[in-house]
Amino acid sequence: xxxxxxxxxxxxxxxxxxxxxxxxxxxxxxxxxxxxxxxxxxxxxxxxxxxxxxxxxxxxxxxxxxxxxxxxxx
Numbered sequence: 001x002x003x004x005x006x007x008x009x010x011x012x013x014x015x016x017x018x019x020x021x022x023x024x025x026x027x028x029x030x031x032x033x034x035x036x037x038x039x040x041x042x043x044x045x046x047x048x049x050x051x052x053x054x055x056x057x058x059x060x061x062x063x064x065x066x067x068x069x070x071x072x073x074x
Contacts, residue, residue: 007031 010027019027 007034 010031014024014027
């Protein structure tokens with residue numbers, strides 16, 4: 001919550017304008033939605049990185065071995 005500047009701004013505005021309980025509840029619900037969406041995105045990014053590494057390692061090994069053999073020959 002502290003890392004999202006928009007949420008910090010919303011709470012600052014809420015404190016300044018003395019929002020009623022319903023409005024504050026809405027802000028809290030909106031904050032939870034934003035945090036949930038961030039978690040979903042981060043999880044997807046982590047999954048994509050792991051999948052990319054898994055797929056890239058075999059090809060990278062072969063390239064590295066071929067390059068090493070070429071340099072050894074030189």
